[in-house]
Each structure stands twice: as C-alpha cells, then as structure tokens.
Amino acid sequence: MAFLELKGVSKGFGTFGHRTEVLRDLDLSVERGEFVAIVGYSGSGKTTLINLIAGLQLPDSGTVSINDLEVTGPGPDRGIVFQNYSLLPWLTVRENIALAVDQLFPNWSAARKRQHIDHHVGLVGLSHAVDRRPAELSGGMRQRVSVARALAMDPQVLLLDEPLGALDALTRATLQDEIGRIGSASGKTIVLITNDPDEGILMADRIIPLGAGPGATLGPSIVVDLERPRDRKALNHDPRFKAIRAEIVRWLLGPGAHKSTSVSRKLVLPDLEPEDLDLPRTLFGVKRVARRRSEQVRENIELR
Amino acid sequence: MKKFPPWLSNILMPFVGIVVTLVLWQAISGRVVQSRQPDGTMEESKAGLLKDLPGPITTWEKTRKYVVEPFAKREELDQGILRFTWYSLVIVAKGYAIALALGTPLGFLLGLSKSFTKMFDPIIQILRPVSPLAWMPLGVVLFSNTGRAANELAALFTIAVCAMWPTVLNTAVGVRAIPQDYLNVARVLKLSRWQTLRRIMIPATLPYMFTGYRLSLGIAWLVIVAVEMLTGRIGIGNFLWNEYNNGLYTSIVLCIVTIGVVGFLLDRAMSLLERRFKTA
Numbered sequence A: 001m002a003f004l005e006l007k008g009v010s011k012g013f014g015t016f017g018h019r020t021e022v023l024r025d026l027d028l029s030v031e032r033g034e035f036v037a038i039v040g041y042s043g044s045g046k047t048t049l050i051n052l053i054a055g056l057q058l059p060d061s062g063t064v065s066i067n068d069l070e071v072t073g074p075g076p077d078r079g080i081v082f083q084n085y086s087l088l089p090w091l092t093v094r095e096n097i098a099l100a101v102d103q104l105f106p107n108w109s110a111a112r113k114r115q116h117i118d119h120h121v122g123l124v125g126l127s128h129a130v131d132r133r134p135a136e137l138s139g140g141m142r143q144r145v146s147v148a149r150a151l152a153m154d155p156q157v158l159l160l161d162e163p164l165g166a167l168d169a170l171t172r173a174t175l176q177d178e179i180g181r182i183g184s185a186s187g188k189t190i191v192l193i194t195n196d197p198d199e200g201i202l203m204a205d206r207i208i209p210l211g212a213g214p215g216a217t218l219g220p221s222i223v224v225d226l227e228r229p230r231d232r233k234a235l236n237h238d239p240r241f242k243a244i245r246a247e248i249v250r251w252l253l254g255p256g257a258h259k260s261t262s263v264s265r266k267l268v269l270p271d272l273e274p275e276d277l278d279l280p281r282t283l284f285g286v287k288r289v290a291r292r293r294s295e296q297v298r299e300n301i302e303l304r
Numbered sequence B: 001m002k003k004f005p006p007w008l009s010n011i012l013m014p015f016v017g018i019v020v021t022l023v024l025w026q027a028i029s030g031r032v033v034q035s036r037q038p039d040g041t042m043e044e045s046k047a048g049l050l051k052d053l054p055g056p057i058t059t060w061e062k063t064r065k066y067v068v069e070p071f072a073k074r075e076e077l078d079q080g081i082l083r084f085t086w087y088s089l090v091i092v093a094k095g096y097a098i099a100l101a102l103g104t105p106l107g108f109l110l111g112l113s114k115s116f117t118k119m120f121d122p123i124i125q126i127l128r129p130v131s132p133l134a135w136m137p138l139g140v141v142l143f144s145n146t147g148r149a150a151n152e153l154a155a156l157f158t159i160a161v162c163a164m165w166p167t168v169l170n171t172a173v174g175v176r177a178i179p180q181d182y183l184n185v186a187r188v189l190k191l192s193r194w195q196t197l198r199r200i201m202i203p204a205t206l207p208y209m210f211t212g213y214r215l216s217l218g219i220a221w222l223v224i225v226a227v228e229m230l231t232g233r234i235g236i237g238n239f240l241w242n243e244y245n246n247g248l249y250t251s252i253v254l255c256i257v258t259i260g261v262v263g264f265l266l267d268r269a270m271s272l273l274e275r276r277f278k279t280a
C-alpha cells in the first residue's frame, strides 16, 4: 500500500439544497519520497484537496490515509506551506519558526532549537533577515520563510499549496529551482499544488491534472522522466518536456476535465429599450428617461 | 496654500481655526454696557447675541486664578483646575480599568461562541445606549450599604458599565476577524486551547482591542461629569456643577474647555498606543 492514499474521496460545501460538490471520487496514491504535482484550474478545488490531506477538512465520503493510518485531523507530520504564506505578522522570522519548533520539540535544549532554526533559515537563504517581521519582507522572502517553517517541523509529508502563485515571474523561477532542490534533497514526500504545468514539470516526479469543478476529478498520472537537475532554458527545447506538457494541457482542456463544466446559466438580456437617436433633443438637454420593456403599457389591437 | 510646507500648515491651520473660533465666540458672547440713567447714576446691563455667554476675555479674567495656579488647594471647593481634573482622572482610571477587565473577556466570549453571541447580543444592544444618568441612581442604591465607600463604588460602577461596550464589541469583532490561516497554523501545530489563545488569538485581536480601549476611554471621560454631579464627589464635573449653582458662568466655560482638552489628549495618547499594535 502506498504511503499517502486517497480512496474515493468526495467533498462538497453548502447545506442541503444549495450544495455544490467540489471534489468527486478522487483516488490518489503517492509513494514515500515521491514528489507529486497536482495541476489544475483555479477554483477547481486544489486548496480543498490539500486541506483534506492535511486533515484541516474531512472528506464527505472516502478516506485519506498516511502510512495506513486514516487522517482524522491536522497534525505536524504534514507540514503545509499555505497559499498565502500565513506567517504571523507580529512575530519575526525567527519567532515564526520558533513557534513551531518550541511546540514540536519541547525537550530540545535552547541551543539545539536555535541551531535547528538557523539551519532552516539558512537553507532558504534568509539568514540576514531572521529578525525581520513579515511586513518587512518581499512576497518571495515570505514564502521562503513559510517553506522553512514547514521543513523545520520535520514532517513526513510536505504539502505546498500554490506556493509561488502570488509571485512575479522572476522570483517564481528562482524559487521553483530552490524549492525543487531543497525538496529533493530533503527526501520528503511532497505534494505540490500549482496552476502552472511548466512549474509542475520542472519540479515534480509525477504530475496529476485536476479537472475543472464543480465535481472535479483527477486525471491520469503523467510521469516526468526528465533528468535532474532540470535546467529551465534547456528544457524549453526538450521534446520530452513538450510532450509531457501537451499531455497535461490536452487533458485539462479535453472532455475528461470538462465533463461537469457545462454552463447552465441562462443569459438575461437587458430590459432597456434602445434610444431613438432620430428624435430631436430637447432644448436644455433634459435627459430622456430610459424606458424599460417591462414598464411599457402594451395595447393589443385586434383586427377583425 | 501650496506655499507652506506641510508641517507648517499642520500647525498653522489649526491655529487659524482656533483664532477664528475665539473671535466668533467673542462676537456672539455677552458684554457689559454702562448706560447713564435719567437720575444721573450709571447702570450696568448685558448686551449681545447670547447675553449670558461669557466671552473668552471675560472668562480668562474671571477664572485665571484656577489656571495660573492649577494645583493650588485653597479650600475644598476652591482648588486649581488641574487639581480638580486630577481627582476626576483618578476615578476615571479606576472605572476604566474595571471596564477593560470585564469587557475584554466578555468580548472574547462573544467573538468565540456563536451561541453565546445569539444569547447575549440583544441584551448588550439594549444596555449599551443607556445613559450614565440612568445607571448612576442604580449604582447608588446597589452600594448604599457600603458606608463611606458608597459614592466611590457607585461612581466606579457607572463608569465601568457605560465605558465597557466599545471594548466588548470591538474585541468581539477582532476575534471574529482572525484569519482562518492563523488558526490553521495553530491546528497543524496542535497548539493547546490555551496556547492558541495566548500565542495566536490575543496578538491577532490586539489592534481591534486597542480601538475598543480608545473608544472606551472617551466614554469613561464623558461619563465623569454626570457621575460627579450626582454623587458630589470632588472633581472637575462637581466643580462645574457648584459654579453653576453659584451663578459663575465663566467657570463653566473653563471646565468645558478643560474637559475637552483633557479628552482630546487622552484620545491622542491612546491612538499612539493603538498604532503601535497595528500589525500589517
């Protein structure tokens, strides 16, 4: 049995009658030490999926299990890097990480804790900013802190929810390389959520597309058999890279992903009569009142 | 107004405003006119738009002894204006402390529990607009059997019960506004309830709490005059009331100005404190 397993997982929101199913019947298995990327549209339920794995939400049906143990709540064995960093703004970088370290390793000596924090801050290249507060950091730096905090928890699984979504293209590229490197070096099981197929291919061992919601389902798994370290410049011309990307995009745009996204809304035309520009304007430019079809008195003259 | 640098116009403009107000005040206030009577004697009478309103100059002349020796104590009812103010500030500080001590936890309960809110929000909304003049007699009755402390306790009760509500409501709003992400951090780390409260919820709520604290202080200071009028405790409100009964209207004006300035300074001080706790 795989290390991380989802079996028949469905999740919806809303009360009876107004209920929308976000995720439908997901199956997923991730081996220990594997780096899996889930690529999907925004709003398709990616955060919901990561919350289910983290145990922050529980599935309506189906099971999530790690190491054969069913997930019934959140826990520090699954470190999350949240979509919007969620650093505590009143704490410095060190204090943010210390909050996790103090809680998870209460028996360590102060010196050991300090060394552990310094190590992880160094890992993400922020040693110079360790005493700054989040407000004094750029978006990229905040996300690095968030990664450092998750790694400092020494989790079994690292969950990354669109960690680079809010960053500019350049910072994004740097961090993709960095997180990819740190992730593989840590040997941890990693689930990366992203809306960018290229990001997934660059970083992950395997990619699984998530269709559009409501009722999103997971697509086939696509193995990224590209050599590491992956060089983004060289990759752009790699035929294998192009083939993988085409496969992902084809599934995301194809019928598999779109099964449940037919537009069911009826378009309502505006209820205004077009203005007759031939009519002379009144002298003082008094505004003609817009006339609504629904307000017009209708006379039906019947001719016999 | 582009000629002045901003810091200068920041000082200059309020100054201009004060001068304009003083001139207007002088213009509408009453002045003493002397007229020769048919029998040759001089008679004084008042004239002006608001005959009985003392103007700024008269006020200064008649009340300067309270101002130039602000901490003097000549008699029980004849003391420097800041000495009276100090008595009032002490009692306000005590009542305010009680208001915060009760209001903050109550606000947390309201913010944390939906059913608690549903149960008690209507009652709070009913009690909140009740005037200090209405609470005061109840306070006197409640503490009437405590002997010499009765007046003080009634005053504290009234200040606390009137000043508490902004703290309660703002704290509750702050608790409800804690981002789910912060709470998720606590859940992932499996912080205990107490740790979550101490490490996450209280720091996240502080900016809202301080907004409440600032508004509560404003009300506590507002209430003091009413409290001192009714209990006869020595203080600036009581001084105002006595001088009214003595027909010394200039002192009333002095008290009003003093109360206003002190209230303004308290508010400034609190908003400086408040800004320190604003976290981005």
Ligand SMILES: Nc1ncnc2c1ncn2[C@@H]1O[C@H](COP(=O)(O)OP(=O)(O)O)[C@@H](O)[C@H]1O
Binding pocket: A013, A014, A022, A040, A041, A042, A043, A044, A045, A046, A047, A048, A049, A213
């Ligand atoms: N707590 C919730 N209550 C109601 N609807 C929710 C909740 N969380 C997410 N949704 C809905 O589920 C859908 C997927 O959300 P989300 O998982 O955040 O998408 P993604 O992360 O892929 O952008 C959205 O339509 C969103 O409105």
Ligand SMILES: [Mg+2]
Binding pocket: A046, A047, A048, A083, A162
């Ligand atoms: Mg999301």
